[in-house]
Amino acid sequence: MTSLSEMLKKAISKFISSTTVDEGAINELVRGIQRSLLIGDVNVEIVQKISENVKKRAVEEKLPPGISRKDQVIKIVYEELVNLLGEETAKLNIPKDRRYIIMMVGIQGFGKTTSVAKLAYYLKKSGYNVGVICADTYRPGACDQLEQLLRDTKIPVYRSDNEEDPVKIVKEGIVKLTSDGVKVVLIDTAGRHKSQDTLMEEVRTLQKEINPDEVMLVIDAGIGQQAGLHAKAFHEAAPIGSIFLTKMDTSAKGGGALSAIAVTNAKIKFIGTGEKIDDIELFSPTGYVGRLLGLGDIEGLLEKFRLAELEMDEKRAEAFMRGEFTLEQFVKQLKDLRKAGPLSKLISKLPLPGVQNIPDETLKSAEKQIEKWDAIICSMTPEERMDPHIINSSRIKRIARGAGVLEKDVKNLIKQYRIAKKFMKTAKRLPKKFLKTMQ
Ligand SMILES: Nc1nc2c(ncn2[C@@H]2O[C@H](COP(=O)(O)OP(=O)(O)OP(=O)(O)O)[C@@H](O)[C@H]2O)c(=O)[nH]1
């Protein structure tokens, strides 16, 4: 692993072994993370943002039952780093039942030929019928290199040593490979041009003439945050469908390259993690960050959180059903419910007497009210939120003005809150099973 990883691991293990988790310990952890990310060539602004988020969340987020503060901080760091790379694991998205052409492009020495071989082998192992075309007419021995890499795989390599025009080679290659039953065709192109301009020109011509299903840009992770600009420049020559980021095993700047590409919205599909043919991975931000932090059991930690949070929700829902809730909790619960779907649909499912008789109109207007109520709650003092009894007419006036609503809206919220509380208290205790369905 890279030194970014080593530094991050050091910062994390220091934090884990600290005796208390106070502001000092959190600040030190954040400083360690900052240093590591900067050495990993992550953009300074991004580093600043992550540091702020970690500090803020570590102070603000409630500790779920049974979870230690340390675990919580680690989880926050993990989530912020994953967030930096976009959460989704890359998808292969290559059909098995029709011909699919992938053209690999990129600058000299970035790892195209190696990555073509890796990808071909990866796809073959995943059940695809793969063939490869060597369209590099610049680099002496380019086709031998490809054949050598694929020697033990039985993957066919098409080459045409007397032809100079890559477009012709590719066209002939596609015909030949397809007639042999190949479905996925990978094209290795040349990177050894006089300048980036002539390289782009060739990419543009190939794109136009061949019209591949996917153009995959190969980038060396060693260029760090430059990778973002690079991806953009190539995208202008030919729409880039995906990115293969190589040399993640040897480059200290892999983190910077990944994060810079992530902000361009380009999709990193694969990473190269060594020189051998099976040193290839479908890119997963969660997997990458987990390894970066050296957290062996990040999944276990996340699961612990999910369970604790579920328990917290369940407790809250039970209290709610017993009529034990403050005005603020009342509005929050309604908002949470609404996130799960239209209020009317949810309420109609309640196994409560009389629920079916609540007029639709009431429910619809309740939905509209929730946003208003949220604003009203915001303009209340903490005491008022805890105990609405103290809200007299002058307070109502102030709250209404602060929330930009009418006084009758404030009165209405308090009234609805009282009705809901009474309703819940008198309703029969709900079976646990139902409470689960509410989450
Ligand atoms: N450690 C490591 N080395 C890699 C990786 N990918 C490629 N390489 C090495 O990088 C060097 C250049 O790789 P090539 O595949 O020849 O690069 P290319 O882009 O085809 O180069 P041109 O054909 O000259 O444009 C080789 O020594 C590869 O072994 C990787 O993921 N990790």
Ligand SMILES: [Mg+2]
């Ligand atoms: Mg090559």
